[in-house]
Amino acid sequence: MNQTGLPARRTAHHLLMQITTEGRLMAELIAGGALNQLANDDRARAQRLATDALRGLDRADRMLKPYLKKTPPDHVMNALRLGVIELCGGEAAHGVVNAYVEIVGRNKRTQAMKGLTNAVLRKIAAEGPEGWEKRAVPLTPGWLRQPLVAAWGREAVVGMEAAHFSGAPLDLTAKTDADAVAKATGGTVLPTGSVRVTNAGQVTSLPGYDAGEWWVQDAAAAIPVKLLGDVKGRKVLDLCAAPGGKAMQLAAAGADVTAVDLSERRMERVQENLTRVGLKARTVVSDAFAFEETGFDAILLDAPCSATGTIRRHPDLPYAKDGSEFGALIDQQETMIDHALGLLKPGGRLVFCTCSLLPDEGEVQVEEALSRHSGLTVDTDVLRIPGVDPEWITQEGGLRLRPDYWSDLGGMDGFYVAVLQKAE
Numbered sequence: 001m002n003q004t005g006l007p008a009r010r011t012a013h014h015l016l017m018q019i020t021t022e023g024r025l026m027a028e029l030i031a032g033g034a035l036n037q038l039a040n041d042d043r044a045r046a047q048r049l050a051t052d053a054l055r056g057l058d059r060a061d062r063m064l065k066p067y068l069k070k071t072p073p074d075h076v077m078n079a080l081r082l083g084v085i086e087l088c089g090g091e092a093a094h095g096v097v098n099a100y101v102e103i104v105g106r107n108k109r110t111q112a113m114k115g116l117t118n119a120v121l122r123k124i125a126a127e128g129p130e131g132w133e134k135r136a137v138p139l140t141p142g143w144l145r146q147p148l149v150a151a152w153g154r155e156a157v158v159g160m161e162a163a164h165f166s167g168a169p170l171d172l173t174a175k176t177d178a179d180a181v182a183k184a185t186g187g188t189v190l191p192t193g194s195v196r197v198t199n200a201g202q203v204t205s206l207p208g209y210d211a212g213e214w215w216v217q218d219a220a221a222a223i224p225v226k227l228l229g230d231v232k233g234r235k236v237l238d239l240c241a242a243p244g245g246k247a248m249q250l251a252a253a254g255a256d257v258t259a260v261d262l263s264e265r266r267m268e269r270v271q272e273n274l275t276r277v278g279l280k281a282r283t284v285v286s287d288a289f290a291f292e293e294t295g296f297d298a299i300l301l302d303a304p305c306s307a308t309g310t311i312r313r314h315p316d317l318p319y320a321k322d323g324s325e326f327g328a329l330i331d332q333q334e335t336m337i338d339h340a341l342g343l344l345k346p347g348g349r350l351v352f353c354t355c356s357l358l359p360d361e362g363e364v365q366v367e368e369a370l371s372r373h374s375g376l377t378v379d380t381d382v383l384r385i386p387g388v389d390p391e392w393i394t395q396e397g398g399l400r401l402r403p404d405y406w407s408d409l410g411g412m413d414g415f416y417v418a419v420l421q422k423a424e
């Protein structure tokens with residue numbers, strides 16, 4: 001690692017700038033090579049710094065506010081935020097202050113604010129970790145907080161924010177034996193059968209990775225496939241399949257799986273994942289709407305969505321997005337449900353799910369699908385599987401999963417799932 005820490009800090013700052021001012025997502029920036037110029041441990045450091053700054057951004061801003069007469073330009077603000085995160089995380093003040101003063105000084109437009117950066121960060125250093133700890137849990141940006149409060153109430157949203165701030169443990173789905181995977185990885189088996197590992201470190205170094213004994217999948221994301229029950233020998237279509245967590249569950253359960261995804265690059269990941277775990281599925285790169293094979297016993301539609309259920313892992317999302325794309329996603333989900341129903345055998349089952357916290361991408365989609373398709377019903381009996389709290393069952397017959405659930409176990413991603421049955 002570079003001793004000054006400057007390369008990692010500059011990269012973290014650059015990531016933060018692109019996320020907060022250009023609406024780019026961290027995963028997309030990293031896939032595009034944002035960390036490539038760094039040494040391995042600097043890469044991890046830069047990503048951790050940016051992630052921590054996003055997770056604590058609202059708290060950092062509240063800590064900075066008393067020391068700023070007016071909000072400085074984004075370049076300075078993001079340097080200050082990173083400084084707060086490091087100083088309140090216990091890093092030595094001298095190195096942190098120098099590094100962010102340098103980052104502010106390297107930009108011609110903000111050069112003149114080096115003194116301000118130095119003065120503010122020294123005040124933050126004096127407050128230290130105690131000043132950080134006494135501040136409230138960071139609030140979600142208003143554009144998302146408002147619809148969440150309207151849907152779930154203020155108290156629930158406070159619980160979600162606590163879960164978002166805590167981050168997420170690593171969850172694994174075992175190919176065959178969850179107890180054995182838990183034993184080998186030092187994890188615990190959750191009530192729904194996923195294995196949870198805390199402080200996992202490097203995923204590829206965990207026992208069983210090379211042997212393909214498990215794959216990474218949040219416990220909530222593992223529930224939709226479980227609701228299909230016994231799929232052995234059944235013809236199952238996974239219509240939005242990449243990176244393949246649910247396709248692998250289906251294949252492991254003995255289904256005859258066809259996995260479709262629009263993205264060639266993401267489908268390569270599905271193929272790599274299937275190969276690692278030694279499972280088979282037919283993979284088809286296609287737009288779901290252009291895929292017209294029919295006669296499936298079951299279809300899994302894990303539709304593209306706002307991904308607001310995954311903020312524990314992706315704290316960049318509320319800062320990169322503003323909700324303006326969500327209307328188009330909601331329309332697409334509706335037409336995808338209709339298209340999927342057309343590919344299903346009479347009497348077949350459609351599992352519709354989204355990793356969203358917004359009812360418009362879950363409960364409302366199912367209510368509206370039921371009113372558009374006569375003879376379509378919701379199967380609620382299948383929701384009663386081990387570990388699923390009956391309280392999570394919704395009025396229209398789906399399952400609402402939220403990050404504030406299982407708070408004593410380490411939370412879960414936000415998800416919605418319903419099992420629809422086509423008329424005979």
Ligand SMILES: C[S@@+](CC[C@H](N)C(=O)[O-])C[C@H]1O[C@@H](n2cnc3c(N)ncnc32)[C@H](O)[C@@H]1O
Pocket residue numbers: 239240241242243244245246247260261262263266286287288289302303304305
């Ligand atoms: C929520 S992810 C699916 C996650 C996957 N089911 C899993 O469990 O690993 C949504 C996927 O839909 C794909 N997608 C988006 N639009 C699509 C379309 N029109 N047709 C097919 N796939 C699409 C994306 O490439 C993305 O991989």
